[in-house]
Amino acid sequence: MRYxxxxxxxxxxxxxxxxxxxxGLRHIDxxxxxxxxxxxxxxxxxxxxxxxxxxLEAAADRESTVVELSSGNTAKALALLAGMHGLRFKSxxxxxxxxxxxxLLLLLGAEIxxxxxxxxxxxxxxxxxxxxxxxxxxxxxxxxxxxxxxYYNPRNVEAHATxxxxxxxxxxxxxxxxxxxxxxxxxxxxxGVAQVLRASDPSVRVLGLVADKSDFVPGIRTIDEVxxxxxxxxxxxxxxxxxxxxxxxxxxxxxxxxCGLLSGPTGGAAYHGAVRHLRGVDAELTGDERRxxxxxxCDRAESYLSYVRSRRPDxxxxxxxxxxxxxxxxxxxxxxxxxxxxxxxxxxxxxxxEPRPLVVDLRGPHAxxxxxxxxxxxxxxxxxxxxxxxxxxxxxxRPVLLACPVGxxxxxxxxxxxxxxxxxxxxxxxxxxxxxxxxxxxxxE
Ligand SMILES: Cc1ncc(COP(=O)(O)O)c(C=O)c1O
Numbered sequence: 001m002r003y004x005x006x007x008x009x010x011x012x013x014x015x016x017x018x019x020x021x022x023x024g025l026r027h028i029d030x031x032x033x034x035x036x037x038x039x040x041x042x043x044x045x046x047x048x049x050x051x052x053x054x055x056l057e058a059a060a061d062r063e064s065t066v067v068e069l070s071s072g073n074t075a076k077a078l079a080l081l082a083g084m085h086g087l088r089f090k091s092x093x094x095x096x097x098x099x100x101x102x103x104l105l106l107l108l109g110a111e112i113x114x115x116x117x118x119x120x121x122x123x124x125x126x127x128x129x130x131x132x133x134x135x136x137x138x139x140x141x142x143x144x145x146x147x148x149x150x151y152y153n154p155r156n157v158e159a160h161a162t163x164x165x166x167x168x169x170x171x172x173x174x175x176x177x178x179x180x181x182x183x184x185x186x187x188x189x190x191x192g193v194a195q196v197l198r199a200s201d202p203s204v205r206v207l208g209l210v211a212d213k214s215d216f217v218p219g220i221r222t223i224d225e226v227x228x229x230x231x232x233x234x235x236x237x238x239x240x241x242x243x244x245x246x247x248x249x250x251x252x253x254x255x256x257x258x259c260g261l262l263s264g265p266t267g268g269a270a271y272h273g274a275v276r277h278l279r280g281v282d283a284e285l286t287g288d289e290r291r292x293x294x295x296x297x298c299d300r301a302e303s304y305l306s307y308v309r310s311r312r313p314d315x316x317x318x319x320x321x322x323x324x325x326x327x328x329x330x331x332x333x334x335x336x337x338x339x340x341x342x343x344x345x346x347x348x349x350x351x352x353x354e355p356r357p358l359v360v361d362l363r364g365p366h367a368x369x370x371x372x373x374x375x376x377x378x379x380x381x382x383x384x385x386x387x388x389x390x391x392x393x394x395x396x397x398r399p400v401l402l403a404c405p406v407g408x409x410x411x412x413x414x415x416x417x418x419x420x421x422x423x424x425x426x427x428x429x430x431x432x433x434x435x436x437x438x439x440x441x442x443x444x445e
Contacts, residue, residue: 005084006039006084007039007049007081007084009038009039010038010039010040010045010046010049011038011046011163011164011167012167013033013034013035013037013038013164013167014033014034014037015031015032015033015034015167015168015171015172015294016031016032016034016259016261017029017030017031017032018030018031018032018259018271019258019259022254022258022259023275023278024275024279025275025278025279025282026282026285027282027285027289027290027291028179028278028281028282028285028290028291028292028293029290029291029292029293030274030275030278030293030294030295031171031172031177031292031293031294031295032255032259032261032267032271032294032295032296032297033164033167033168033294033295033296033297034261034297035164035189035296035297035298035299036261036262036263036264036267036297036298036299036300040073040076040077040080041073041076041077041299041300042072042073042076042077042298042299042300043073043164043189043296043298043299044070044072044073044074044076044077044298045073045077046159046160046163046164047074047150047153047155047156047159047160047186047188047189048074048077048078048081048148049077049081049159050155050156050158050159050162050163051148051149051150051153051155051156051159052066052078052081052082052146052148055146055148056081056085056087056146059085059087059146060085060086060087062144063087064087064144064145064146065082065087065088065089065090065111065144065145065146066078066081066082066087066088066089066090066145066146066148067089067090067091067092067138067145067146067147067148068089068091068092068147068148068149068150069091069092069093069131069134069135069150069151070091070093070150071091071093071094071095071096071097071098071101071102072098072101072218072219073219073298073299074148074150074186075089075091075093075105075110076101076104076105076108078091078148079091079105079108079109079110080108083108083109087146088109088111089108089109089110089111090110090111090112090113090145091105091110091111091112091113092113092115092131092134093112093113093114093115094114094115094131094364094366094367095114095364095366095367096112096114097216097218097382098218098303098304098306098307099306100302100303100304100305100306101218101303104303114364114366115131115134115366150186150188151186151229151230151231152230152231154231156186156188156192156231157187157188157191157192157195157231158192159188159192160188160189160191160192160193160196161192161193161195161196162192164189164192164193164296165192165193165194165195165196165197166196168180168193168196168197168294169196169197169200172292172294175200175201176196176197176198176200176201176204177197177204177292177293177294178203178204178205178291178292178293179204179205179206179207179274179277179278179281179291179292179293179294180193180194180197180204180205180206180207180293180294180295181206181207181209181270181273181274181277181293181294181295181296182206182207182208182209182270182295182296183208183209183210183217183219183220183243183266183269183270183273183296183298184208184209184210184220184221184226184229184232184240185219185220185221185266186229186230186231187208187226187229187231187232187233187236188231189296189298190206190208190236190237191231191232191233191236193296194206194236194237205238205239206236206237206238206239207237207238207239207240207241207273207274207277208226208236208237208239208240208241209240209241209242209243209269209270209273210222210223210225210226210240210241210242210243211223211242211243211244211245211248211269212242212243212244212245213242213331213408214331214408214409214412215242215244215245215327216245217243217245217248217265217266217269218264218265218266218304218307219264219265219266219298219299220266220269222242223240223242224406224408226240239277241273241276241277243269243272243273244327245265245307245311245327246311246312246327247268247269247272247273248265248266248268248269248272249265249268249308249311249312249315250268250272251263251267251268251269251270251271251272251273251275252264252265252267252268252269252271252301252308253268253315254268254271254272255267255268255271255297256301261297262300262301262302263297263299263300263301264297264298264299264300264301264303264304265304265307265308266298266299267295267296267297267298267299270295270296270297270298271295271297273295274293274295278293310382310385310386311327325385325388325389325416326385326388326409326412326413326416329412329415329416331412333415334411334412334414334415335411335415336415337414337415337418337419338411338412338414338415338418338425338426338427339414339418339425339426339427340407340411340414340426340427340428340429341401341426341427341428341429342429342430342434342438343428343429343430343434343435343437343438343440344438344440346401346426346428346435346440347440349399349401349426350373350375350401355399356399357398357399357400357401357424357426358377358394358398358399358400358401359373359375359376359377359400359401359403360376360377360378360379360384360400360401360402360403361373361376361377361378361379361403361404361432362379362380362381362384362402362403362404362409362410362413363378363380363381363403363404363405363432364380365378365380367405367432368445369444369445370444370445371432371436371442371443371444372432372442372443372445373403373432373435373440373441373442373443374441374442374443376403379393381404381409381413384413388413388416388417388420396420396421396422396423397423399424399425399426400417400422400424400425400426401425401426401427401428402414402417402425402426402427402428403427403428403431403432403435404428404431404432405431405432405433406430406431406433406434407427407428407429407430407431407434408431410427410428410431411427413425413427414426414427
C-alpha cells in the first residue's frame with residue numbers, strides 16, 4: 001500500500017466478524033465495521049475530507065480559517081486537514097467535556113471557542129443561543145470562514161453513501177446485511193449507509209442508537225437532542241433505542257477484552273445496543289435460518305480514559321465509586337422521589353423570607369457566565385456528581401434549588417440528594433430555559 005497523501009488512506013476499513021461465543025447470538029453473524037482504523041482515527045475522517053475537499057483551494061487563496069461546530073472527531077479530522085493545507089482550524093462548541101480530546105485538539109493547533117448553548121446541536125428556534133448566532137454569522141455573505149457545517153451539509157451523508165455503505169455491501173459479497181446498527185451524532189453515517197443498503201435490499205432494518213436521557217456518551221445525541229439535528233430523519237430508522245454510559249462502557253470492555261478491538265465508548269454503545277436488540281430477533285429464528293448484522297466502531301479508546309475513570313474508577317485501578325450515583329437513578333424513580341418547582345414558585349422561594357435556598361446551577365461555566373440566576377453558584381454537573389460522593393460544600397439542612405438547562409439533570413440530582421437525607425432539595429422545572437421563557441430575571445457575569 002503506497003499513497004501520495006494520507007487522505008488517500010481514508011476509507012476501505014475492515015469488516016470483522018465478532019466471535020459468536022462472545023455475543024451469544026445463534027443465528028446471526030455480527031460484523032464490526034472498523035471506522036476507528038481511518039487515518040485520523042474515526043468515522044468522521046470521511047465526511048471531514050468529503051466536505052472540506054472542494055473548498056480547500058479557494059480557502060487557501062483567501063487564507064480562510066476552517067471552522068466547525070464539533071467537540072470531537074470531526075474537529076480532529078478537520079484540524080489535521082487544515083494543517084496539511086496551511087490553514088488554521090477553529091472548533092466552536094458549547095462544552096469540551098472530554099479533556100483528552102481538548103488537549104489533542106490543542107496539540108493539533110486548533111483554536112477552541114467554547115460558547116454556551118442548550119446542546120452542541122443547534123436549536124434554530126432559539127436565537128438567544130450564542131451557538132446559533134455564531135452559526136448564522138458563518139453563513140452570512142462575506143464570511144471569511146470555510147465552514148463545513150456538518151449538521152446540515154448533505155456531503156456529510158454523501159461521504160458514507162459513496163464510501164462506508166458500498167464497502168459494507170462489497171465485503172458481504174455484494175449483498176446488504178439484514179440489520180445495520182449505528183450511533184447517531186450528526187446522523188451522517190447512519191443516513192448515508194442506510195440509503196445505500198436499502199437501494200441494494202429494501203428490507204434492510206436500521207437501528208439508530210442514542211444516549212439515554214440526560215446521560216452522556218461522547219459523540220452522540222441523547223434521545224431529546226436528536227430531533228434538533230438538521231440531517232436527522234426519523235424515517236431512516238426502523239427503531240431508535242437508547243444506551244446508557246454504563247452500557248456503552250460495558251460494550252467497549254467486551255470489544256477490547258474479548259475481541260481485540262480497541263473501541264471507544266460509541267463503538268461499545270453500538271455493540272451493546274446491537275446485541276440487546278438482536279437477541280429478540282435471534283430468539284425468533286429456527287433451524288438453519290441465518291441473518292447478518294453490521295455495526296460501526298466509530299473511534300478508539302485512548303481518548304476516553306478520563307471518561308471511563310469518572311464512571312468506572314475500578315477499571316483503572318482505583319476503588320469502585322462508593323455511594324449512590326446519579327447514573328444509577330432511573331427517570332421514573334427521579335420523578336417519584338424529587339420535588340420540582342415551576343419558575344414562579346422558585347422565584348418566590350428565592351426572593352421570599354428566610355430560609356431561602358442556595359441556588360446551584362449545574363450547567364457549564366460558559367453558559368453560566370452568559371446568563372444565570374442572581375446569587376446562584378455554578379457547580380458543573382460532573383463536579384457536582386463527584387462532590388455528592390466526596391463531600392458537598394453545603395450542609396444537609398440547607399434548602400437547595402438545583403438548576404440545569406431544561407430541568408432533567410437537576411431532577412435526578414434532587415432525587416439523589418433527597419435519598420441521601422437532604423430534607424429540602426428542589427429542582428427548577430424546565431431549567432434555565434423555562435426560567436427565561438417565564439420572563440424571570442437572569443444576570444450576566
Ligand atoms: C465518537 C463518535 N461516534 C459516533 C458518531 C456519530 O456519527 P454521525 O455524526 O455520522 O451520526 C460521532 C460523530 O460525531 C462520533 O464522534
